[in-house]
Amino acid sequence: MIRVCDLDTPALLLREERLLKNIKDMADFAKKIGVSLRPHTKAHKLPQVAKLQLKMGAVGITVSKLGEAEVMVEAGITDILIAYQLIGKTKMERLMKLLKKADIKVAIDSVAGAKELSQACVDYGKEVKVLLEVNTGLNRCGVLPGEDTLKLAREVVKLPNLKLLGIMTHAGHVYGSASKEEVLRVGEAEGEEMVKTAELLKDNGIEVQVVSVGSTPTAKISGKVKGVTEIRPGNYVFYDAIQIGLGVAKEEDCSLSVLATVISRPCPERIIIDAGSKTLALDQGAHGKSTVRGFGLVKGYNNVIIERLSEEHGILKVTPECPLQIGDKIEIIPNHACTVINLFDEIHLIRNEELIEIWKIKGRGQVR
Amino acid sequence: MIRVCDLDTPALLLREERLLKNIKDMADFAKKIGVSLRPHTKAHKLPQVAKLQLKMGAVGITVSKLGEAEVMVEAGITDILIAYQLIGKTKMERLMKLLKKADIKVAIDSVAGAKELSQACVDYGKEVKVLLEVNTGLNRCGVLPGEDTLKLAREVVKLPNLKLLGIMTHAGHVYGSASKEEVLRVGEAEGEEMVKTAELLKDNGIEVQVVSVGSTPTAKISGKVKGVTEIRPGNYVFYDAIQIGLGVAKEEDCSLSVLATVISRPCPERIIIDAGSKTLALDQGAHGKSTVRGFGLVKGYNNVIIERLSEEHGILKVTPECPLQIGDKIEIIPNHACTVINLFDEIHLIRNEELIEIWKIKGRGQVR
Incomplete structure (x- = not known):
């Protein structure tokens, strides 16, 4: 030995006992509060760990890039959210190939992106499920909560071969927090803004099955907000010095x-x-x-x-x-x-x- | 096409015309001033580029890690300086294997490191060429110029199966410079301190064939100091925003x-x-x-x-x-x-x- x-x-060392404990702990949390767990596997990039997460209760996984989805599909995983804007001809071709093998959901945050995706689906005779990416404060991708999201939703539901599942966000600005109290505030706001936006969409006749939130610091906070349906923490399988900080x-x-x-x-x-x-x-x-x-x-x-x-x-x-x-x-x-x-x-x-x-x-x- | x-x-794009011009320019410089060029290939990590450098006049290459040396030897390159302290049993075993196929030189900066290397050479019936790493201001590895280097040299020449070739430094602190004038000062000091130290060693009966200096910003400055025999720039094949800055x-x-x-x-x-x-x-x-x-x-x-x-x-x-x-x-x-x-x-x-x-x-x- x-x-x-x-x-x-x-x-690079990975201690199995601790890994299993971390996976189980988050799965137990999600089960207890009654939300779906769709962990972000960009944290570990390992099909082996994704399978452990699924075995312990995750409903599917999240990835950042098409290439990550390809690796996971190759390993036999079939329920994947690509929490990323896919843009460009090659990306469309690759996505259409993946749709033959797996249930892939994709994030969108613009009419231009939605139209390209819709057109590719029409061309290839496919349908794809989409989630609108909402910016709850990270100021990266995403439309603003409320009216801006409603406006995008109204355009998306008009487009052929797209199936709007709901909305998603990632409150990554939580990593700029200076205290546990600030983490709490960011997490609560993440959940509340998303639920409010989901209600606005529903009030306007748009179906919202999925309200997806969460990072490792906020998942156990925003996940508890009534109306949230899914959490997507990633780093929790390992934790690190930033999480300790x-x-x-x-x-x-x-x-x-x-x-x-x-x-x-x-x-x-x-x-x-x-x-x-x-x-x-x-x-x-x-x-x-x-x-x-x-x-x-x-x-x-x-x-x-x-x-x-x-x-x-x-x-x-x-x-x-x-x-x-x-x-x-x-x-x-x-x-x-x-x-x-x-x-x-x-x-x-x-x-x-x-x-x-x-x-x-x-x-x-x-x-x- | x-x-x-x-x-x-x-x-990742590499424009061939510009690459070839950069390689030729540094090779021409070295030839003109009469020093050896031993480019650091950690910059590009590509045997193809290393071979172009050798073809255009480099005497050999430099690498940081044993793994890089293994890749280059695998590709047929046989004159390599590992500008790094190799420590530990597995590293020794790997180095001994490489010595069967190529002329490998190794950096040392401590008696402990030199003794481990010497013992491994004795055990495997090998000889290895070594360069003393001198700290000319980066404050990373390396002994101080002057008396400290002489002290280490005196220990090293006593050890069996080590062949002391000379001294080397890397003035990486040049990257903290705020102006071209400061770059000039760092480069000149790099060359001068090394030549002075080489003289001290020679005055004490220690043979110094190689006085090796240089980074991309300093190679054309320290390389010109009389007594320097070798330059080891790396990044110049590409250049980048830091070099522009x-x-x-x-x-x-x-x-x-x-x-x-x-x-x-x-x-x-x-x-x-x-x-x-x-x-x-x-x-x-x-x-x-x-x-x-x-x-x-x-x-x-x-x-x-x-x-x-x-x-x-x-x-x-x-x-x-x-x-x-x-x-x-x-x-x-x-x-x-x-x-x-x-x-x-x-x-x-x-x-x-x-x-x-x-x-x-x-x-x-x-x-x-």
């Missing part, structure tokens, strides 16, 4: 880490490890102010700060008393698990500190 | 770009593209203060700023008059070409705006 400490570095998780909840080796200690206050930005990524909080210190948490060494990253070097600030020496291995909880997963080709599944399997990260690099 | 505008997005290159020198599609324009001042941090990376200047604006330069749209990136979305700030619409394609010069290359599986080689070949990026993700 290969033990964690024997692995060549840098290596927001007060959403504790260090012991984190299932993902990077194993690295000390390769140099040029002076008493500086240690160099073999993991840099190509391993740990440069994320310090995606959608707002930083809630993290440095470029990851060094497990068991609270005073060590990962101060800088070059591509292949991590530069750690330590006190002269720090016992780490050349050849020692350390474990790092990354700031943002989702982007770190995307840098690796494979992940080491660990049970009781032993390697039980190596999984290829099939969804890695699926940006198209 | 497939034209650039027909490619599915996001796609430093005054080292102009927009028209850049051979690498990312093609992206506008997928949403939710309001007159905001455009969303299908390239986010998983495509453009989050680099805003690696080793010091930022010299760039936003997350890349949009070619032909000087007033457009890539203001934020999520993983799959680029959020662009525009004026209401900006003509970009859903479905339009734009081309982006990334801030840091090297990290962007590492995010893609393949690169599109472009000649006269037509696709002539797709290259697999074989060195991508080689972090071990």
